[in-house]
Amino acid sequence: MSDLRDLESSGKKVVMFGGKGGVGKTTTSSATALHFANLGKKTLLISSDPTQSLSDIFETEIQATEIQVKGVRNLFAVEISSEEILKRWKEKFGPEIYEAVSYLAPVKPEIVDYIGSAPGIDEEFMLDYINELVKEDRYDIIIWDTAPAGHTLHLLNMPVEFINHLTAAVNIYTSVQSYVDRIRSGLGVKKKRRTIVEIIDGWKDLSGEILRLLKDPTKTEFITVTIPEGLGINQTTRLIKEFGRYGLGLEHIIVNYVVTDPDCDFHKKRYRMQQKYIAKLKKRYPGLKIVEIPLFPTEIKGVERIKKIEEVLFKSQLSQSL
Numbered sequence: 334m335s336d337l338r339d340l341e342s343s344g345k346k347v348v349m350f351g352g353k354g355g356v357g358k359t360t361t362s363s364a365t366a367l368h369f370a371n372l373g374k375k376t377l378l379i380s381s382d383p384t385q386s387l388s389d390i391f392e393t394e395i396q397a398t399e400i401q402v403k404g405v406r407n408l409f410a411v412e413i414s415s416e417e418i419l420k421r422w423k424e425k426f427g428p429e430i431y432e433a434v435s436y437l438a439p440v441k442p443e444i445v446d447y448i449g450s451a452p453g454i455d456e457e458f459m460l461d462y463i464n465e466l467v468k469e470d471r472y473d474i475i476i477w478d479t480a481p482a483g484h485t486l487h488l489l490n491m492p493v494e495f496i497n498h499l500t501a502a503v504n505i506y507t508s509v510q511s512y513v514d515r516i517r518s519g520l521g522v523k524k525k526r527r528t529i530v531e532i533i534d535g536w537k538d539l540s541g542e543i544l545r546l547l548k549d550p551t552k553t554e555f556i557t558v559t560i561p562e563g564l565g566i567n568q569t570t571r572l573i574k575e576f577g578r579y580g581l582g583l584e585h586i587i588v589n590y591v592v593t594d595p596d597c598d599f600h601k602k603r604y605r606m607q608q609k610y611i612a613k614l615k616k617r618y619p620g621l622k623i624v625e626i627p628l629f630p631t632e633i634k635g636v637e638r639i640k641k642i643e644e645v646l647f648k649s650q651l652s653q654s655l
């Protein structure tokens with residue numbers, strides 16, 4: 334039976350958990366974070382899931398700033414909403430954007446809100462936040478519980494889309510800028526410190542840097558979480574295909590809610606159905622480790638129950654003693 338133990342010595346800096354709604358992303362990412370913290374690694378668990386489920390699981394009020402999880406050494410957590418991300422984006426880039434844009438045209442500071450509402454800016458900035466964390470090297474490992482898939486795919490496309498978008502934008506701005514420069518130099522107005530073209534170029538460099546981090550298999554891993562049903566398997570197949578398209582590697586698939594030891598007709602039926610899909614996954618992806626988690630009789634809440642999932646993920650013990 335496969336597990337996640339090879340992650341322990343991999344030296345990876347970012348492990349992302351993705352998959353469709355309700356498959357167990359928050360449960361498995363919390364269990365993985367708890368495991369690394371117990372190994373003595375300073376661990377940050379990030380959630381971009383809007384439902385604040387980390388606070389529920391760890392029974393700690395987890396907020397938009399990194400805090401230590403109550404009663405767990407080395408484990409820190411942060412829950413960041415897209416509003417918070419946007420707020421930070423404005424603080425970081427707002428002043429330079431306003432300076433550059435107001436050079437081109439008489440605009441009000443609200444222009445920054447308008448630019449900040451461009452689709453994908455919050456996802457791009459979330460990636461920037463994680464990239465900064467890796468560079469700062471304050472944590473040994475960052476575990477990221479992403480929002481439900483579809484969203485994850487969008488997120489992964491972001492740096493590529495962002496670069497394409499910015500390339501087009503730079504071309505437009507270059508022509509506007511040189512026109513304004515000519516008029517202003519004719520009027521004797523001095524040139525501003527950074528132009529919008531230079532700022533956008535800076536963002537492009539940043540996007541490239543983020544893409545390199547995501548694509549580096551020694552630093553980043555994506556773990557897909559799924560359920561042993563047709564819908565889950567099809568979605569995982571699409572996700573893996575998409576990852577491949579962007580040159581992003583995958584090593585593990587977690588299959589959650591697996592029925593074990595069926596002892597009634599109902600569960601025997603489900604068991605056969607699930608096993609068919611698990612076999613399909615194994616056949617389709619012989620190079621990937623398929624990690625199975627049994628369906629527990631209770632919900633997974635509180636550190637003690639998360640520990641049971643940790644046991645399954647890292648010690649290959651199928652335990653149903655919750």
Ligand SMILES: Nc1ncnc2c1ncn2[C@@H]1O[C@H](COP(=O)(O)OP(=O)(O)OP(=O)(O)O)[C@@H](O)[C@H]1O
Nearest residue numbers: 354355356357358359360481590627628629632633
């Ligand atoms: N193996 C399991 N056995 C029993 N219950 C489980 C198991 N895994 C997860 N659960 C429960 O299923 C529910 C959904 O799990 P979780 O919140 O981890 O999913 P998610 O993928 O993060 O969902 P969302 O997409 O809404 O963020 C939770 O109530 C959790 O306690």
Ligand SMILES: [Mg+2]
Nearest residue numbers: 358359382386
């Ligand atoms: Mg979740």
